[in-house]
Amino acid sequence: AGSLIPGLNLDAKAVRLGIIGVGFRGESHLALALRRPDVEVVAICDVDDQMLQRAHNIIAKSGKPAPKVFTGSDYAYRDLLALQGLDGVIIATPWEWHAPMVLDALAAGIKYVATEVILGITLQDHWDVVKAAESRKAHVMMLENVCYRRDVMAVLNMVRQGVFGELLHLQGGYQHDLRGVKFNDGQPPYNHGVEFGPKAFSEARWRTNHSVHRNGDLYPTHGVGPLAMMTGINRGNRFLSLSSFATKTRGLHNYIVANGGENHPNAKVRFRLGDIVTTQLHCANGETMLLQHDTNNPRPYSLGFRVQGTEGLWMDVANSVYVQGKSAHEDEWDVATDWLKKYDHPLWQRWSKDTEGAGHGGMDFFVLHGFVEAIKRGVATPMDVYDAATWSVITPLSESSIELGFQTVDFPDFTSGQWMYRANDFAAGDEF
Numbered sequence: 001a002g003s004l005i006p007g008l009n010l011d012a013k014a015v016r017l018g019i020i021g022v023g024f025r026g027e028s029h030l031a032l033a034l035r036r037p038d039v040e041v042v043a044i045c046d047v048d049d050q051m052l053q054r055a056h057n058i059i060a061k062s063g064k065p066a067p068k069v070f071t072g073s074d075y076a077y078r079d080l081l082a083l084q085g086l087d088g089v090i091i092a093t094p095w096e097w098h099a100p101m102v103l104d105a106l107a108a109g110i111k112y113v114a115t116e117v118i119l120g121i122t123l124q125d126h127w128d129v130v131k132a133a134e135s136r137k138a139h140v141m142m143l144e145n146v147c148y149r150r151d152v153m154a155v156l157n158m159v160r161q162g163v164f165g166e167l168l169h170l171q172g173g174y175q176h177d178l179r180g181v182k183f184n185d186g187q188p189p190y191n192h193g194v195e196f197g198p199k200a201f202s203e204a205r206w207r208t209n210h211s212v213h214r215n216g217d218l219y220p221t222h223g224v225g226p227l228a229m230m231t232g233i234n235r236g237n238r239f240l241s242l243s244s245f246a247t248k249t250r251g252l253h254n255y256i257v258a259n260g261g262e263n264h265p266n267a268k269v270r271f272r273l274g275d276i277v278t279t280q281l282h283c284a285n286g287e288t289m290l291l292q293h294d295t296n297n298p299r300p301y302s303l304g305f306r307v308q309g310t311e312g313l314w315m316d317v318a319n320s321v322y323v324q325g326k327s328a329h330e331d332e333w334d335v336a337t338d339w340l341k342k343y344d345h346p347l348w349q350r351w352s353k354d355t356e357g358a359g360h361g362g363m364d365f366f367v368l369h370g371f372v373e374a375i376k377r378g379v380a381t382p383m384d385v386y387d388a389a390t391w392s393v394i395t396p397l398s399e400s401s402i403e404l405g406f407q408t409v410d411f412p413d414f415t416s417g418q419w420m421y422r423a424n425d426f427a428a429g430d431e432f
C-alpha cells in the first residue's frame, strides 16, 4: 500500500485498538476489526458479563490473540485508556457516556478516538469535545455509517458532478419503528415485553429514558450526516439556524397498553418525546434542510432522503429519480437503480468485496476502514470532530427550539470561522 507520509511503511505494524462497549453495536465493530490483518484488538471493556461472554466467543472463533479485558465498574474503561501503546479506541456505549469517554481518552493522550453516533447530550458537551480535540491535536471521528451507504454515496457523486444542478433543498431523518427496541422483557431477543430501564436488556436499559425526559430530534446524525457532506457543511458551508416542531406523543404509551395491558405500571409513564419531530435548518449557501425523527409508531424503515437541485432530485423512499431533460419521460420518475449504478462511488467499486458480511448492507465496513486507514497514515479521519459536533448538536438545539415554542435558534460554528477555508475532501478518492 502507498503512503501519504514519505517513509511511512503502512504494512509495518498492525493498528492497536481498544474497544469500549461490546454490546450489540460494539461486538459488530469487534468482529469487523478481527477480520482485518492490519488491526490488533488489544483490549475490550464492558460492564455486562453476558456481552463479554459473546465477545469472547467472537474472538475465539477468529483465531486472533485474546485481548486484555476490563470490567467490574462503570469506570473500568479508564484502565483500558491507561494502557501503553494504544493507537486508537472505539467507543460504543450508551449516548450519555460518549462525551465523558471521549474526553477521558483525549486526556489519556490517545490520538485517534472513534465514537458511535451522538457525540454529547448538551450543547456544552459538544464544545468541550471540540476544544479538547483541538488542544490535544487529536482526531475524533463519529462513526456515521450512513455517509457510506451505497446509494447515498452514488448520490454524493451525482451532486459533485453537478447532475442535480445547484442544490436547493435536502431531506432526511431517522424514521424507524423502535418500539421493539425501546421495550423488552429483560432477555434477548428484541421485540418482547414492555419494560425499560433496569428491568430491560440492551438499548431499552438506557435509550428509552431519553424518550421519557427529552423532546427533540434525539437521533439526527443518520439523516444529516450524508446531507452535510453533500452540501459541504463545515467545508465551505455551514448551518446558520434551526427550528424544530414536535407532534403530540402517543405511540410508546399505546404500545405499552397494547402489549402489557392498561394496568402495567409503565402505562402510567408520561413520555415527553413528540412522536414525529421535524427540524428545519438553513445553510449559509442558501440551501434548506428538513430532518424528521419518527421512532414511536408502526412504519417501514426509511431515512426519507430527498436531494434536490435546480436540475432535478433523488428520493430514496420510492427509489426514484427525476432529472429534467434526462429522465425517460417528462414529469415522470425514473427508477433510480440505473442512475445509482452509473454513478457508483469509487469506494464501493474498490471495496465492495470487503464489505460482504459487514452490517447495515456493508456500510459498517467503511467507518472502521476509514478510521484504521487514517491511523495508518497519520492523517485526519474522513469525518472529523467538527462534523461530529455539528451533526450531533442538533439534538440539544432542537430541544431548545421546541422548549421556546418552536423558535428559531442560532447554530454554533464549531470551526470558529474555518468552515470558509476547509476543503470538502470527504470520500474524495477510492482509498478510504
Ligand code: A2G
Residues within 6 Å of the ligand: 145, 146, 176, 181, 203, 222, 360
Ligand atoms: O437501528 C438501526 O440499525 C440504526 N442504524 C442504529 O443506529 C440503531 O438505532 C438501531 C436500533 O437498534 C441505521 O438506521 C443505519
